[in-house]
Amino acid sequence: MPSFDKFSKVALKLGPIVVIIVAILVYPAYLAQGKNNFTYGASSMASSEKTQIGRDTKKIDDTFGKSNPVVFIVPSDDPVDEKEVGEEINNIEGVTSIISYSMNVGNEIPKDYVPKDQISDLVSGDYSRMIVTLSADEESDIAFNAVKEMSELGKKYFGDDYYIAGGSPSAYDIKETVTSDNVITTLGAIIAIGVVIMLTYRSLSIPIILLIAIEASIWINLSYSYFNGISIAYIGFMVISAVQLGATVDYAILFANGYLENRKEYNKHDSAINTLKTSTGAILTSGTILALAGFTLGKISTNEVIAQLGILIGRGAILSMISVLFFLPTVLIICDKLIEKTTMKTHFYKEGEKNEQLCKN
Incomplete structure (x- = not known):
């Protein structure tokens, strides 16, 4: 040395x-x-284009636009509240679509009239599933704010008896x-x-x-x-x-x-x-x-x-x-x-x- x-x-x-x-x-x-x-x-x-999944994700987003699904699970015993929540979620920034029984099928049609193999995608046991699509990255401010507002709506209507799942809610937690x-x-x-x-x-x-x-x-x-x-x-x-x-x-x-x-x-x-x-x-x-x-x-x-x-x-x-x-x-x-x-x-x-x-x- x-x-x-x-x-x-x-x-x-x-x-x-x-x-x-x-x-x-x-x-x-x-x-x-x-x-x-x-x-x-x-x-x-997977955000880097150096990886195959990163390149595939970018190509999909460029072709079809960003699609970030979030699942909002709520009790199925109050379809009126479920529909009101869906309507409020629809006004949140970044939300492009909602798929749920109360929003798409309608509460006017009794659930017993819908074939079980079809209704099971949206209603199972005591809970209903709402699929909310966001046009924002999983970890963007828009996505996090949407998750926060959805959580506040869940507490407002259902107390602690609700669940939010998906990439954005996980990252937010x-x-x-x-x-x-x-x-x-x-x-x-x-x-x-x-x-x-x-x-x-x-x-x-x-x-x-x-x-x-x-x-x-x-x-x-x-x-x-x-x-x-x-x-x-x-x-x-x-x-x-x-x-x-x-x-x-x-x-x-x-x-x-x-x-x-x-x-x-x-x-x-x-x-x-x-x-x-x-x-x-x-x-x-x-x-x-x-x-x-x-x-x-x-x-x-x-x-x-x-x-x-x-x-x-x-x-x-x-x-x-x-x-x-x-x-x-x-x-x-x-x-x-x-x-x-x-x-x-x-x-x-x-x-x-x-x-x-x-x-x-």
């Missing part, structure tokens, strides 16, 4: 510029990464569930890693500094999709939030460990340079492997979600390396006194200490 002597000096000179850039970008990136256009259901896996769960899981991961670092170094400041360095790179990575108008699968968003943090925080830990060891014998600037010399090779090796693996996966995979994961992992590894090699050294130098005061049993080298010791001897 090379000595990285010149690189360490250049990295330390560029450090203040990188710190300023990160300070400017971190808050907008944090806001942007949470406002990405997400996909939640299985439709995102996932969205409502995982969006709230993500805050808990992300905070849990950050706190867990922070506690491990705090106990390892017996420090209050080091966990915060290291987590800021990695979290900033995660937010910038995920905000890229927002600023470029790229939709990403929510599962990818959650995976990257965890994987990039767990995989690349090791780079920051490795660097911090080297800095603390060097700080016992050198001043803060020399400690940062010496740590860059000894740690850069290991960080570049690990980070480059992770980046190449991610970009390769993103390039060759025909599954849109997996390809997105690969690109996000590759880009995240590069951003984490930049953060650790350029941002972190400068921050450690700036927070040097704070680290010494908030870390147990740590005594940093002070200028002139060796000369004083030699004079005493």
